[in-house]
Amino acid sequence: MENLQMISSAKTPEVLFDAENGKLLLKGRSIPENSIEFYKPLYDWVDSYAGQPKSETTIEVMLEYFNTSSSKCLLDLFKKLERMNGDASSVAVHWYYEEDDEDMAEAGEDYQAIIKLPFKMIEINEI
Amino acid sequence: MNEFIGSDYLFEVQIVIFALTNPMALTNIYSLYRTMEEENVLLSFKGIVTSDLLTTVLSIMENKMHTMQESPKKQKKVFNVLVECLQNLYHHVDHDLAASNESRELLERRSAIILIVKENEHFLIRTGNYIDNGKVRDLNERLNKINSLEKDELKNYYQTSLNSSTVSSKGTAGLGMIDIARKSGNKLDFEFLKVNEEASFFCLNVKID
Numbered sequence: 160m161e162n163l164q165m166i167s168s169a170k171t172p173e174v175l176f177d178a179e180n181g182k183l184l185l186k187g188r189s190i191p192e193n194s195i196e197f198y199k200p201l202y203d204w205v206d207s208y209a210g211q212p213k214s215e216t217t218i219e220v221m222l223e224y225f226n227t228s229s230s231k232c233l234l235d236l237f238k239k240l241e242r243m244n245g246d247a248s249s250v251a252v253h254w255y256y257e258e259d260d261e262d263m264a265e266a267g268e269d270y271q272a273i274i275k276l277p278f279k280m281i282e283i284n285e286i
Numbered sequence: 287m288n289e290f291i292g293s294d295y296l297f298e299v300q301i302v303i304f305a306l307t308n309p310m311a312l313t314n315i316y317s318l319y320r321t322m323e324e325e326n327v328l329l330s331f332k333g334i335v336t337s338d339l340l341t342t343v344l345s346i347m348e349n350k351m352h353t354m355q356e357s358p359k360k361q362k363k364v365f366n367v368l369v370e371c372l373q374n375l376y377h378h379v380d381h382d383l384a385a386s387n388e389s390r391e392l393l394e395r396r397s398a399i400i401l402i403v404k405e406n407e408h409f410l411i412r413t414g415n416y417i418d419n420g421k422v423r424d425l426n427e428r429l430n431k432i433n434s435l436e437k438d439e440l441k442n443y444y445q446t447s448l449n450s451s452t453v454s455s456k457g458t459a460g461l462g463m464i465d466i467a468r469k470s471g472n473k474l475d476f477e478f479l480k481v482n483e484e485a486s487f488f489c490l491n492v493k494i495d
Contacts, residue, residue: 169341190344190369190373192373194453224365224369226373227462227465228373228453231448231451231461234448234449257358259359260358260359262362262366269441269444269445272445273448273449
C-alpha cells in the first residue's frame with residue numbers, strides 16, 4: 160500500500176503516513192478555515208490501511224497549533240484508529256507538546272479523556 | 287503602527303485621496319491615527335475577512351510578537367485565540383455572496399473590524415461584525431453560559447462539545463468561543479448593538495494575560 164505524504168503549508172501540517180512501518184505522522188500547524196477538505200484524504204488512507212494494518216501502529220501528533228475546526232477532525236481520525244485497535248493491530252498515540260505549552264498538553268488530555276487508546280505524552284524542546 | 291492589508295489597502299488609499307481634497311476629513315484621519323496610537327493598537331483592519339487576509343494577519347502578528355520578545359507561551363496563546371477570533375469572522379461571511387456584485391449596504395453588512403492591542407502586559411483582541419437580529423438571542427445565551435463556567439467546568443464543556451459536535455460543511459464545529467474563553471483564561475467581554483430592524487453589531491473583547 161502507498162504511503163501518504165504531504166508537505167506542510169502556512170495552515171496545514173506535514174503528513175507522512177507510512178504503511179510499511181505503521182507510523183503515522185502529523186507535524187506542524189493545522190489551522191485551515193475548512194479542515195474537512197484537508198483531512199478527507201487522511202481518513203481515506205486510514206480506512207484502507209485498516210484492512211491490512213501492521214501489528215503495531217503509532218500515530219505521532221507533533222502539532223504546534225491547531226484550530227477548533229481541526230480538533231473535531233483529529234477526534235474523528237482517532238476514532239477510526241480506535242476502531243482499528245485490537246487483534247490486527249495495537250494502536251498507540253504519541254502526543255508531543257513543547258515545554259511550557261500547557262494548552263497543547265491539555266489538548267492531549269482532552270483526547271485521552273474521550274478516546275480509548277494508550278496515549279504517551281511527550282514533552283520536547285521545539286516542534 | 288497600523289497596517290492596512292490586502293485589497294483594503296486600495297480602499298484606504300481612496301480615503302487618503304478624499305482626505306487630501308477635504309480639510310475636515312484630513313483632520314479626521316489624523317485623529318483616528320492618534321486614537322489608535324494612544325490605544326496601543328498593534329494592528330487594525332476593516333473590511334471583508336478572506337482566507338488570504340487571515341494568513342497575512344497571522345504572519346504579521348507572529349513576526350511582531352517575535353520582535354517584541356514576548357514569551358513563547360504568550361505568543362502561542364495570542365496566536366491560538368487570534369486564529370479562532372479571525373475564523374469566526376471569516377465563517378460569518380457568506381463568501382459566494384460577498385464575491386458577487388451587490389449593493390454597498392449588503393457588502394458593508396459582511397465587513398468586520400479587527401483591532402489587536404497591547405496594553406501593559408496583556409493583549410486585547412477586539413472584533414466587531416454584523417449579525418442578524420434573529421441570531422442574537424442564541425449567541426447571547428451561548429456566551430453567557432460559557433462565562434458562567436469556571437476553568438474545570440469549561441474543560442468538561444469543551445470535551446463534551448467536542449465529542450458530540452459535527453463539523454458543518456463550512457468547517458465549523460461550534461467550539462470556537464469555548465476555546466477562546468479557555469485559552470484566554472478570561473471571561474468574554476461582549477455586547478450587541480442594535481443597528482436596525484435586521485441587524486445588530488456584535489462586539490467582542492478578548493483579554494489575554
